[in-house]
Amino acid sequence: MTRTSLHIALITETFAPQVNGVAHTLSRLSDGLRGLGHRVEVVRPRQVEEREEPGRDLLLCRGWPLPGYPQLQWGQSSMHKLLRRWRRDRPDVLYIATEGPLGFSALRAARRLKITVVSGFHTNFQQYSTLYGLSLLTRWVTHYLRWFHNRTRMTLVPSGSQRVLLQGRGFERLEMLARGVDSQLFNPARRSHELRRQWGLQDGDLALLYVGRLAAEKNLGLLPRTLAAVHARYPGRRLRLLVVGDGPQRSWLQQQLPDALFCGTLRDEALATHYASADVFVFPSLTETFGNVVLEAQASGLGVVAYDSAAAAQHIRHGHTGAVALPGDEEDFIEAVNWLLEDDEALRRVRLNARHHATRQGWAAIVKRFESHLRSACQANGAAQWPVTPGSSEPHG
Incomplete structure (x- = not known):
């Protein structure tokens, strides 16, 4: 019928x-x-x-x-x-x-x-x-x-x-x-070693990524504090923060993060390539009704760190498909990032699990x-x- x-x-x-x-x-x-x-x-x-x-x-x-x-x-x-x-x-x-x-x-x-x-x-x-x-x-x-x-x-x-x-x-x-999420578009196969070289990264270096509006509601003040804490914990480790997006806080954030690379607004394949070429996705927002970027990052095979609400609460099992922090607890958020970075094998496993989970979320x-x-x-x-x-x-x- x-x-x-x-x-x-x-x-x-x-x-x-x-x-x-x-x-x-x-x-x-x-x-x-x-x-x-x-x-x-x-x-x-x-x-x-x-x-x-x-x-x-x-x-x-x-x-x-x-x-x-x-x-x-x-x-x-x-x-x-x-x-x-x-x-x-x-x-x-x-x-x-x-x-x-x-x-x-x-x-x-x-x-x-x-x-x-x-x-x-x-x-x-x-x-x-x-x-x-x-x-x-x-x-x-x-x-x-x-x-x-x-x-x-x-x-x-x-x-x-x-x-x-x-x-x-x-x-x-x-x-x-x-x-x-479109797991064909957001796919680890898009990882570009040439793009990583343009970012100034060599083999073994890590790229941290944020994607979203650069505005007050995204709690972006936590990004500089997180990066400073990571450098203090791992002083010899080479890593770089990539920021994709635009908005009224861009100039302020560039002043706070002089060594970060600001990529502006990206779409479609260019966005998917940036996701796949990173390693860890950091998302400090506390105002999301969902947060599509969490699933996009997982589908791209990244280790995701976010507060335990909205999309992260539904799609991240801590230590298995990513890492979550108690909402509003900045120290817990920073510790979650540090946990992902301290063990290369654990990070590799989380990234594989995240990708597998996201492919089922069509x-x-x-x-x-x-x-x-x-x-x-x-x-x-x-x-x-x-x-x-x-x-x-x-x-x-």
Whole structure:
């Protein structure tokens, strides 16, 4: 029996070819759904200097530059534009991935038209407000995010730790949707000895790697302290830190790490080659909802050190597929790095185990799980149109 295809509208502030975990995940999910025969309509802001024209499955809205990321646009409220479009061509279900003005207007339009809405919790904005000196807003941001997600049929979260955190803050109808990795792209076979020579490394030297945004929410102040501790523990060992990515803290981090090599933003094969040519991946972030880079590093055959939350909690077994530290314990994080470096054979074993584990984390099963969640939400919407949470009227302002 043939299953009916769905018309899915995906609303997001960020999408490929932008380089970040949310854009990558949404690109994988939308491509996967199209491969299953569904129609996916993307609604997003037009980005700076973008020439792509809107069409049947792409709606571009106006946006504002995002502070600290001038190349990205924060979508403006577009409720009337969405109402006009969806009255002509009604989706079966919306997936709202970001909770800004564009996502808010999509939620309001969907409620007016009684279209099923599923949301995704992709970014811990309530933690960002504290990190950027706006701690007084943290409570309001948490209240808004809870209100927003509790007005949707379900909210998809990428990790068990994220689900527990949000449940404790009153978020309802949470379902899991994990992340995957392309283990053909991220592959130890891409290791380049020529690239390592360009990094100034010889046989037996070690390359430590960080990949991600260079911003306050990534806890990057721990990288200089970790490197100093490693040099103190192993004074005769030659190693180099590679930093892949860009962001508002790049200049500051370059001052803190004058001997590190900053590679900028990399994509596709170039990124995969840098992963595979390193040895140890260090990821000090404490704000991840998941952290795709953890799986990418494992698939590339690296020994990964991260805090025991999000992707690391799901995919690293300490001492077997990587090393984890107690969240927020800097000494424990540094000790985990030192543990990986003190025994070449242990590091080799961890890297092999990490690769083996990551090859079993493909995207196909995750896309099918996403499809199942969307169908389930559509079916539930036939029985009761909208979830109603006590005291959940729209926030003012």
